[in-house]
Amino acid sequence: MKHDFKFEKTSNPKQKPNPDTLKFGKNFTDHMFLMNYSTEKGWHDGRIVPYGNLSLDPAAAVFHYGQEAFEGMKAYRTPDGNVRLFRPYMNAARSNASNARICMPEIDCELFVGAIKALVDTERDWIPNKPNTSLYIRPFIIADDPFLGVHPAATYLFVIICSPVGPYYDIPGGGLAPAKIYVECEYVRATLGGVGFAKVGGNYAASLLAQMRAVSEGCAQVLWLDAIEHSYVEEIGTSNAFFVINGEVITAPLLGTILPGVTRASVIELLKKWGVKISERRLKIDDVALAAKDGSLSEIFASGTAAVISPVGEIKYKDSKITIAGGGVGPLAQRLYDTLYGIQTGTIKDDMGWTINV
Ligand SMILES: *Cc1c(COP(=O)(O)O)cnc(C)c1O
Numbered sequence: 001m002k003h004d005f006k007f008e009k010t011s012n013p014k015q016k017p018n019p020d021t022l023k024f025g026k027n028f029t030d031h032m033f034l035m036n037y038s039t040e041k042g043w044h045d046g047r048i049v050p051y052g053n054l055s056l057d058p059a060a061a062v063f064h065y066g067q068e069a070f071e072g073m074k075a076y077r078t079p080d081g082n083v084r085l086f087r088p089y090m091n092a093a094r095s096n097a098s099n100a101r102i103c104m105p106e107i108d109c110e111l112f113v114g115a116i117k118a119l120v121d122t123e124r125d126w127i128p129n130k131p132n133t134s135l136y137i138r139p140f141i142i143a144d145d146p147f148l149g150v151h152p153a154a155t156y157l158f159v160i161i162c163s164p165v166g167p168y169y170d171i172p173g174g175g176l177a178p179a180k181i182y183v184e185c186e187y188v189r190a191t192l193g194g195v196g197f198a199k200v201g202g203n204y205a206a207s208l209l210a211q212m213r214a215v216s217e218g219c220a221q222v223l224w225l226d227a228i229e230h231s232y233v234e235e236i237g238t239s240n241a242f243f244v245i246n247g248e249v250i251t252a253p254l255l256g257t258i259l260p261g262v263t264r265a266s267v268i269e270l271l272k273k274w275g276v277k278i279s280e281r282r283l284k285i286d287d288v289a290l291a292a293k294d295g296s297l298s299e300i301f302a303s304g305t306a307a308v309i310s311p312v313g314e315i316k317y318k319d320s321k322i323t324i325a326g327g328g329v330g331p332l333a334q335r336l337y338d339t340l341y342g343i344q345t346g347t348i349k350d351d352m353g354w355t356i357n358v
Helices: 061-065 088-101 109-122 201-205 208-216 262-274 285-294 331-345
Strands: 031-038 042-050 068-070 073-077 083-086 134-143 155-165 179-184 221-225 233-236 239-245 248-251 278-280 297-304 308-317 320-323 355-357
Touching: 031 109, 042 109, 061 134, 068 088, 068 201, 073 331, 083 109, 083 331, 088 109, 088 134, 088 262, 109 134, 109 155, 179 208, 208 221, 239 262, 239 285, 248 262, 262 278, 262 297, 262 308, 262 331, 285 297, 285 308, 285 320, 297 331, 308 331
Parallel strands: 179 221, 179 308, 248 278
Antiparallel strands: 031 042, 031 155, 068 134, 073 083, 073 134, 083 355, 134 155, 221 233, 233 239, 239 248, 239 297, 297 308, 308 320
């Protein structure tokens, strides 16, 4: 389906940032996508306009009751000069699952992906072509209806902004850097029946205090435990967590407290294809610690759009420090990273049918 969105070209194009020193999420492109929703008209007036401030009534529901959800994905430049997206329909479907949970209207998946494609096509010149660079895409939906009172809003705004980004880790030439992770035993991210499976802004506000503590403990990220027993491993920061014990890869099941990562799904599919045993099951942090002690824990890594695969070199759990894979990069993390990153950027043939050209 082809969508014809109105287009207002910027009269004031920005200078593009130096591709060698790109930071994550600091620079934004020249245009953004906007689309309104009202109960009478549904989603309407999709348009690409110059990047700039939004004007909202101070009573807009998003400011008071937090009706907001977002997505995160990337556009990559391939060696032959094409631009491609990685599994964008999964982001569209997940966006709708987030919206439904907080009573926001769903967006037709073809319309969602069509809007992404149209904006990325407009901002083609902003997609850097150095290794380990890409265009990060941030779609989000807010309730812009001006009222005070706790009930679902009647009007919404869908926005897409884009940011050229560099390598997630500051390693010359890119690649993987093992991280230190802090096991959070007090604060929790999500509980059964809550909003943990939805990419809603409030989840991240609620995570900040724990993240600050992890940093003050010398760690890069939090390892979240379940909210009831503070015992089962759930996620690492804003990425999904994988544990390799006795050759079995274990990740938390999607019971409602885990964000269903597109990268997570892709890791699972690749491991199945490779004949590696992969289980979506609950795993106790104490069993991880025991496996580290008896030598059966070989790797821990996290998966997400921003860094693809992030190996964990050390976890800090209560008073003990556990070193994983000798503090280095495990073979499975490396193979997954190389394969996923290769498919995304077009240096490896996409025999999974995961990418689409813009
Ligand atoms: C976005 C996110 C992920 C990773 O999802 P991807 O689709 O792989 O980028 C995992 N956990 C949380 C909490 C997230 O917000």
